[in-house]
Amino acid sequence: MYPSRFRYEAPRELTEAIKLLHEGQGEAKVLAGGQSLVPLLKLRFAAPELLVDINNLPGLDYHRVEPDGTIRVGALCRHATLERSGSLAQRQPTMAAAAPLIADPLVRNRGTLVGSLCHADPQGDWAAAVTALDGRVVAAGPDGVREIPIRQFATGPFENALRYDEIALEAVIPAPKGTPAGGYLKLERRVGDFATAGVAVAVELSGGLVTRAGIALCGVGPSTIAALDAEQALAGQALTAAAIERAGDLAAQAAQPRRDHRGSVEYKRHVIRTFVVRILRDIAGAAERAA
Amino acid sequence: MTQALDEIKIGGLGASRRRVEDNRFIRGKGNYIDDITLPGMLHMEILRSPVAHARIRAIDTSKAWNIPGVRLVLTGEMMATRNLAWMPTLSYDTQAVLATDKVRFQGQEVACVVADDPYVAKDACEAIVVDYEPLPVIVNPEQAMAPDAPLIRDDKENQVDNVAFHWQVGDKASTERAFAEADVVSRISMHYPRSHPSPIECCGSIADFDRATGKLTVYMTSQAPHIVRAAVAMVAELPEHMIRIISPDIGGGFGNKVPIYPGYVMSILASILTERPVKWIEDKTGNLISTGFGRDVYLDGELALRRDGRILAVRMHTTSDHGAFFGDAQPSKFKIGLMHSAFACYDVPHAHLTATGVYTNKAPGGVAYRCSFRVTEAMYFQERMIQAAADDLGMDQAEFRRVNLVRDEDFPHRTAFGFLTDSGQYGRCLDVALEAIGYADFRKQQEEAREQGRLLGLGISTMTEPLGAGNSREYDILGIKMFDSAELRVHLTGRAILRTGARTQGQGHETTWAQIVAHELGIPADDVVVEEGDTDTAPFGMGTYASRSTPVAGAAVSMAARKVRAKARKLAAHLLEVSEEDVEWELGRFYVRSAPDRGATIQECAMAAYANMPDGLEPGLEASAYYDPPNLTWPFACYVVTVEVDPETGVWDVLNVVGVDDCGVRINPMVVEGQIMGGLTEAYAMACVQFITFDAAGNCIGSNYLDYLLPTAWETPGFELHEVVTPCPHHPLGAKGVGECATVGGPAAFVNAVMDAIKPYGVRNVDMPLLPDRVYEAISQRHDVSGAPPVKVD
Known part of the structure; x- marks a missing residue:
């Protein structure tokens, strides 16, 4: 695997890095961890003229x-x-x-x-x-x-x-206003595989109610999907079985999966629903035990 | 009295000696093809077809030639002027080296560039303009055999359809009679998907043609360097003694490095034309999309059964997808390899197998990944059919097998397809495995779990397989008989060098062969160096694949050592001043029968061979042996797997894996266990995730490690291994082949376990790999799931 020719710079100052990017006129890419960019370079899916390696910039590793x-x-x-x-x-x-x-x-x-x-x-x-x-x-x-x-x-x-x-x-x-609770589940065919479907849930709890709910999905659309209806449906509610099921249904509806070799549209929606329900049930269970 | 040598201490038979090759591998001191640099060496890159089926209207290489540093651009047209555009395959077909008329699969070689460095060569490949006229694409046998299917192999005279062969074996009439008399007929159809051996090191070569001497030296990733030399001599019309093939350390082969690939041939021609060494190192995508794959076979299987559980007959029809060229590596007589070794461990009176092979617009190969010529498919089909039949009869899985397995007292046993199995303790292996897994307890747990909505499953796979081709009467490749060879030279201090015609690529020959010499001669294994892979120095052999090295080359090592021992006996008699008849042998030492204290060690005999030989005896102490085995070896294995399936997602986890292998006498038990663990890992891989598929346009899905998933240490389960030892009656050490047992027998155990878990849903088959979405579909829709149709990607 041999990438196309590119220029490589590793500036030590942020201003210099920005200057290099500016001069690159859109033909430059930033290299940090390189775990996505380097494979793309090797496959020649990406062929930037300039790589600006930011690993020498001070004060960013925290x-x-x-x-x-x-x-x-x-x-x-x-x-x-x-x-x-x-x-x-x-x-x-x-x-x-x-x-x-x-x-x-x-x-x-x-x-x-x-x-x-x-x-x-x-x-x-x-x-x-x-x-x-x-x-x-x-x-x-x-x-x-x-x-x-x-x-x-x-x-x-x-x-x-x-x-x-x-x-x-x-x-x-941002800082949570209530008690933060949440989880992340993804279905992958093997460790290191991209998600067939992934669900992130972040809620804030106060007095037995959900004061804020965030639900986001990956692998089931052209970008990360915020399951807005599911988030709104949970806000202000207690985590009852019915509320959890409803959030699962709404999140599954928000998904925009495509059929591919990882599975059908129906399957991916079903996994989204299952994962939302599993995470919320865990949160409800933990809250109950804590109370 | 002198103390007799402790065989384990000198690293002899049965010693779990640490692998000597690992001393360099774990230090990064291996010498692989890409580690080799020759003076003045150029670099070659291949341009591959982006489409699966198209006529080539024109190839414009002018821009590529103009890039500084480019030395040579080759196209099919230029190869054709030297009669090298096509080459023979190992299955009497032809294969394009560089496409002239059409491209027939995605990834086919279209042109190559030789340049001062590989980056320039790659840039120049991208500068070549190819004008393709798209043709309809065929990606499975159903499409291939459709009446109006486009003809893929229009290059072949008399080829009117996409059928590569029809073949059959067994007794059709008696099988039909048995089916007519059956109480129950159990039927099942399935697909064993295409997978790729995917060695971590891809293929590569460095061709170095010396105009002054006329000698061609090729460093090459080959599991069978002597076959390559013979083929190059025939194809390129070069004199065989002027061809030297050197196979350096190999980073995994698994059958992928048996065939002769276009890249090798191109690098040879490029070296002849440029008079410079030319290196070709394949990239991962090139390896995955163009080189030898495994499997891709469909089965329609039927068992004729008696109500009491006896199998009366088996009928199988296989349809195999060979891709664009019939490029399998297998014995000439057998078009679908040793598929008819199916059911060899069962007492089945009648059997008939028909096989159809077809061409499709997919990569050629069918090298049978870590598999002795299609036995992987044979045993998978067998064990899936056995499970379905037991279910159809309502019989316990273990009991159904016990009723039908060949009994110990019935050996030698002639199978219904004509093989002769010679030894084994099948029932005992099954017992050991069931005991280890806790069979009865698990069945109880399974019942209880089902009541709670949890899905537990247990899968069994029992099988014997034919390993170690020849004999030479029946087994040849391109007419060359399948024997093997060893040459042992003992130096005057009693140290030795051993060369064989095999080629290790992870099997541990450097360790194991030395142990055979230690066993036969009492020379400590550490005093024996093993060398393989250089056709100028190694004796002619057929190479390492199909689990044949210990059965064939290993036997040759024994025989060569025994010849050395026979000569050493003469030297001992001379040293001891007695007649040869009065000399007795114990490990490492001859002694006088009537005076055991008077003896000569093998090392003293070696010194005498160079410094004190008797009159009339030829100096030196060396011997060679060519070994033609009287039969295949027949190891037996029983694998049992337990799983839990998540009914909500279709995800399944392995609970336990037990393996019981009877591979006869184990020369190095640690190496054997390593082979079995590796094989079980690959079996798990096939069952859960590892496959190559194609979309309807013939695009390979699995062209890199993002799409072609190999399991890692994270998900691979642990394995509990046990052994039973039934020595092979004809091998000089009693050993049988083992390298592939677990890859062959393992997949069915995993699949049977998942099928057992979801049996309550009325599901009979889900094709591998058992991806979560397939298992979920089977559970939720309560129907079988075939993985066969091409995936339509929206």
Whole structure:
């Protein structure tokens, strides 16, 4: 596998990286973990003229939970770090559930959450988790820094809202107002396979009611899908069996799967429904035990 | 008295000696084809067809020639001027080296570029413009045999349809009579999907033609270098003594590296034309979409049964999809390999098999991935038919097998298809396996679980398979008889070098062969170096595949060592100053019968062969042996798998796997267990996820590791292994083949387990791989699921 010819730069300053991207006029790609980009280069599905390797940029390899509960994940924070993170395990159940299911251990050692969001693969796990959590992406460009809500970040399959001379620096997960609960389930044919269907659920509970619900689906549409009707139906409700079933039905309706070698439309919808119900039942069960 | 040698300590028969080849492999010091660099070497890349069936209107290579660093661009037209556009396959068909008239499968070789570096070669491939006129595409036998199907092989004279062959074996009339008398006829149809051996190292070659000497040296990923030399001599019309094939360390073969691929031939011609060494290293996609695959066979099977559970007769019809060229590697006499070894472990009086092979617009090969010539399909079909028949009779799975398995006292046993099985303890193997899995307890748990809506299942697979072709009377490839060879040279200090005509590619020959020498001569295994793969130094052999190395080449090692021992006896008599008749042998030492303290070690004999030989005796201590086995070897295996199926998603998890293998005497038990574990992993792979399919346009789905899924350590279950030993009556060490037993027998155990779990839904068959969506469909719709039709991707 021999990629096409490309120029490679590894700047040490953010301003220089942005300058290089700007000069690249859309023919440059940012290299962080490289777990999606490098295979695309080798298959010659991608042939950028310039690779801007951001691994030498200082101060981007972090994740932290701020005192108010906001979570920030830097552009060079690897999946494996998040998988092993004690603070995520304690504070953010949806992300903690998703982290060990990202690809395989080799990919998790190199790949990054922010890179995964930028790649905007409709089957991406992190995009579903961050969408369920209503996160944001912080991007820097020649004109400064801006925040892009995750639900406006992916603009299509493998396309995102960044301008060609912007770099995504950070993903932000807003602080929960109630008690966060959630989960992530995906059906994969083998560890490391892309999701046949994946479901991320993030709810906030207060006084036995759901105060906020986020449900996002991957693998079943041209991009990550926020199951808006299911989210709305749960908001303000107790997690009764009927409410859970209803959320499952609505999420399955929100899915836009296509038939392929991973399964039929009906099957994928059925899996979405099953997973939504399973995660919500687990949450309800845990809440009941805690109460 | 001297202490007798401890055979295990010197690494002899039965020693679980650590693999000596691993010393270099685990240090990254292996020497694979891509590690080799020759002075002045050029690099070759292949341009492949993006479409499955099209006429080539024109190929424009002018842009490619103009790229700096490009040395040569080859097309089919140029190959044709040297009579090399087509080459023979190992099954008496022809195969395009570079397409001249049409492309017949996606990934077919259309042109190649030779350049100073592989990047330039790849760039130049992309600069070649090919004008394709699309033709209708055929991706399965049903389409191939339709009355109005387009003719794929219009290159062949007298070919009027897409049928590659019809073949049959067995007794049609007696089988029909038995079916007429049956109480119950059990029928089942299924597809064994196409898969790919997918060795981690892809294929490759470095051809180095020396104009000055006229010698062609080819470094090549080949499991059978001597067959390649013979074929190159015949196809390229080069003198055989001027061809040297060197097969360096091989990063996995599994049958994928038996055939001769177009890339090898192109690199040879490119070296002759450029007078420079030319390296071709295939990429993963090239390997997956163009080289030898396994399986892709459909079965219609029937068993004639008596109410008490006895099988009266078997009738099978197979339809096999060979792709664009009939390029299987198999013994010449048998068009569908040894498919008729099916039911060899059962006492079945009458049998008839018909087989139809067809051409489709898919890659050629059918090399029978880790499988002794289609026995993988044979045993899978057999064990799926057995399970369905037991269910039809309402009989317990284990009991139905016990009733029909050949009994120990019935050996030698002639199968209904004509094979002679010679040894085994089939009932005992089954007992050991059932005991290990806790059969009766599991059936109780299964009942209880069903009441709670949980689906547990247990699958059994019992089988014997023919391993170790020849004998030479019946088995040949392209007329060359299937024997094998060994040459043993003992140096004066008692150290030795052994060469064989086999070619290890993970089987551990360097370890195991030395143990055979240790067993026969008492020379410590560490004192024996094993060398294979260089046709200039190794004796002629048919190579390593079909689990034939221990049965054939391993036997030749024994025989060569015994010849050395016979000569050493003369030297010992001379050293001990007694007549040869007065000399006795114990491991590693000759001694005087009447005075056991007086002896000469094998090392002392070796020294005498060079420094103190008796008058009239030829100096040196070496021997060669060519071994033509009297029969195949017939190992037996019983695999039992338990699973739990999630009825809501169709996902299934393996609970336990038990394997009981009787492969006769185990030379290195650790190596044998490694082979069985590897085989069971591949069996699990076939059953759950590993297959290559095509969409209706002939696009290969499975062209890289994103789509072609191999199970990893994460999902592969653990295996509990047991052994039973019934020595092979004709092998010099009592050993039988084993490399492929678990790949062959394993898949049915996994599938039978899942089918057993979902039996309450009235489902009789789900085709492999048992992907969650297929299992869910079977459960939710309560019907069989065939994986055969091409997937229409929306």
